[in-house]
Amino acid sequence: MHGFRICLLLIAYCLLLFFLPASAAEPDKLSVYAPQARFSIPVLTLDGRQYVGLLDLVEPLGTPELKSEGKRWKLRVADPRSSGKFAEAEFEQGSATAKVRGRQNTLSAPARVENHRLLLPLHGIGTLLIPLLGTDVTFHEAARRLFLGGTASAITTELRKGEPSILALHFAEGVNPNIHSEGNALILSFTRDPVVSFTESQALNDKLFSGSAYEEKNGVATLTINAGAPLLAQFADNGRTILISAAPAPPTPNVTASSPSTPQTQPSTESGVQPLGPGEAVLPGALPPPVRRPATPPFVVVIDPGHGGSDTGARITPNLPEKEITLSLARKLRQELQSRHIAVSMLRDSDSDVTLEQRVVATNLARPSIFVSIHAEPGDSLRIYTPVLPAASETSLERSSFLPWQSAQGAFSAESSSLASAAAGALDKRKLNAQVRPAFLQPLHSIAAPAIAVEVPADSKGAKIPGDGLAGALADAIAARKPGGGTQ
Amino acid sequence: MIPRNVQITLVLLLIAILGSGVYILLLHRNTEEGLRRGSDQRPVAAPVAGSDETLKLTIAYDEDGVFRTRNVSTVVPSEPSARAKAVLEALIGYYQGKPSPHELAEGSAVNGVFMVNQKLAVVDLNQALAEGHRSGVMVEDFTVISLIDTLASNVPQVQQVKILINGKERETLAGHADIRSMYSTAAIHKVVAQLQ
Numbered sequence: 238m239h240g241f242r243i244c245l246l247l248i249a250y251c252l253l254l255f256f257l258p259a260s261a262a263e264p265d266k267l268s269v270y271a272p273q274a275r276f277s278i279p280v281l282t283l284d285g286r287q288y289v290g291l292l293d294l295v296e297p298l299g300t301p302e303l304k305s306e307g308k309r310w311k312l313r314v315a316d317p318r319s320s321g322k323f324a325e326a327e328f329e330q331g332s333a334t335a336k337v338r339g340r341q342n343t344l345s346a347p348a349r350v351e352n353h354r355l356l357l358p359l360h361g362i363g364t365l366l367i368p369l370l371g372t373d374v375t376f377h378e379a380a381r382r383l384f385l386g387g388t389a390s391a392i393t394t395e396l397r398k399g400e401p402s403i404l405a406l407h408f409a410e411g412v413n414p415n416i417h418s419e420g421n422a423l424i425l426s427f428t429r430d431p432v433v434s435f436t437e438s439q440a441l442n443d444k445l446f447s448g449s450a451y452e453e454k455n456g457v458a459t460l461t462i463n464a465g466a467p468l469l470a471q472f473a474d475n476g477r478t479i480l481i482s483a484a485p486a487p488p489t490p491n492v493t494a495s496s497p498s499t500p501q502t503q504p505s506t507e508s509g510v511q512p513l514g515p516g517e518a519v520l521p522g523a524l525p526p527p528v529r530r531p532a533t534p535p536f537v538v539v540i541d542p543g544h545g546g547s548d549t550g551a552r553i554t555p556n557l558p559e560k561e562i563t564l565s566l567a568r569k570l571r572q573e574l575q576s577r578h579i580a581v582s583m584l585r586d587s588d589s590d591v592t593l594e595q596r597v598v599a600t601n602l603a604r605p606s607i608f609v610s611i612h613a614e615p616g617d618s619l620r621i622y623t624p625v626l627p628a629a630s631e632t633s634l635e636r637s638s639f640l641p642w643q644s645a646q647g648a649f650s651a652e653s654s655s656l657a658s659a660a661a662g663a664l665d666k667r668k669l670n671a672q673v674r675p676a677f678l679q680p681l682h683s684i685a686a687p688a689i690a691v692e693v694p695a696d697s698k699g700a701k702i703p704g705d706g707l708a709g710a711l712a713d714a715i716a717a718r719k720p721g722g723g724t725q
Numbered sequence: 726m727i728p729r730n731v732q733i734t735l736v737l738l739l740i741a742i743l744g745s746g747v748y749i750l751l752l753h754r755n756t757e758e759g760l761r762r763g764s765d766q767r768p769v770a771a772p773v774a775g776s777d778e779t780l781k782l783t784i785a786y787d788e789d790g791v792f793r794t795r796n797v798s799t800v801v802p803s804e805p806s807a808r809a810k811a812v813l814e815a816l817i818g819y820y821q822g823k824p825s826p827h828e829l830a831e832g833s834a835v836n837g838v839f840m841v842n843q844k845l846a847v848v849d850l851n852q853a854l855a856e857g858h859r860s861g862v863m864v865e866d867f868t869v870i871s872l873i874d875t876l877a878s879n880v881p882q883v884q885q886v887k888i889l890i891n892g893k894e895r896e897t898l899a900g901h902a903d904i905r906s907m908y909s910t911a912a913i914h915k916v917v918a919q920l921q
Contacts, residue, residue: 543900544900548900550860550900551859551860551861551900552860559860559900593896593897612861612862612901614860614861614862614863614864615861616861618790620862620863622862625912625915625916626912627903627906627907627908627909627912628885628906628907628908628909628912643906672790674790674863674920675916675919675920676862676863676866676901676902677866677869677870677902677903677906677908677916678862678866678901678902678903679896679897679901679902679903679905682903682906690862692861692862692863
């Protein structure tokens, strides 16, 4: 009897484990697109109404100050319309009235405070942001997509008829959608790109393409291209164009089975779930997989803009902290890498606090091919650092085994050194002299990938090295390591 | 009736007598204070028990980005913890001289060095050294490397070094150099050899 009860408990536990992930819905979020930052913030549902944290919303847009005095909350943000001035707003817990720039505004529901956070109702948030930020606001409330400062840009489609036809999607700026396929449909999900479409569905009346459907939901815009055969997506024009065409016929089962080392022309369909950048140029439709081929891991570069938030880094001048230079250079490097069709992940894209441990966790979870940390200091020399472990081990670590947290970099030391030399060589080609040096630098010790740090000399005007030249040279060195030659 | 001139003389004499009295009183007090100070036999610092030795300091040169060895002579205690502290104090003293090849913040000092199992040295640096340290990958690394290599060169039994700031663990010295990890003196020496 006792054994039977244990069995029942075990079965119930297994069922719970089985159903738990399936029932866990994606949390509600609001995607915000502003000229200075693109981000998503959580949306809370309280008493049937949706709320967002005020500081969550305005913090990435500048450096706001939010102070509470009892039930009253005062917000002060830099006025984007006149530099050196500030816009102020006042809110009261439990009150649906707010004072913005001295004028009364009515909220759709009373402001709330939960866990010391001031929450404002999502419904009608745009009417509050227009006077506060002094900018255009377009709010797709049902889809929870907020466009500030006229960032929204329409997708235009161009069908190039032929044998076979090609569908070109044009965007105002480079995009970085997540692309995957379901049957013969190719699905592009835009989370960080402020793209919109004026038509929900479009018939294409082509032999290959039957039509397209556009949908916005929970902060994400999704464009589905339906076709009569598996499709392939390729990026062009620095990510401003996506060319969709028929996927080449899959290799015969016998060929694939007999030669597993045959270079793959297409990654497996599983790659569709990875966050892909413009560099992931080829994305297939569902091909009948007679034999499962080993998936090629995507080539991803993680960029770590040093410091951020309360950690300012070195003071280049009293008003210019290191964190600003590192972020600016990181963005340039991302742009250069994406123009070479290399997927990039940034550890921060705004002035936010990210601890060293969080940087390591995010990097190692992304399983990057290369990690680049960016730093700046008041000086004259450009330096590239290769990580050295504080506790040198005579025996080298094997990548196939578990890597110790403190010294995971030990398994990649040789590749890190080689990458540093290649980066110095690429800089030299652009007449930029860089020293390669060893360093006991955090968080590189725990990074499970070839890793380097770049320290740029800076003064009151910012980096002394031209950012484009530096980023271009680093991107060249990284692209050369991409399997298949990097650039396409 | 006392003539007027005699009256004036008497008043002047009285003032002179009072002035002299006050002066003698102050002189007496000062002499007493001086005697009291001179007779205070309480110790103000621990006597340095040890011999005059030549220490090998691994000195960082920021300008050239290298390390060079410099010898200094100083009295070094024989007890390992005290010896390790004296060695690091000599190094910090070298950096605080003018001109300095690698400037450290004013007030930088070693709170103490604690030997564990004779192989592990726990170096406790003061807040001024960390808070006032220049922020940068190389400058921070140079401080850490210089401290550890100097310690290893002069206290050879030390094989591992852990750095604390005011008795507490810290991730980085000033935003870059790792001071949370335990350093092996062999790893440090390898880097010094590369950068000499």
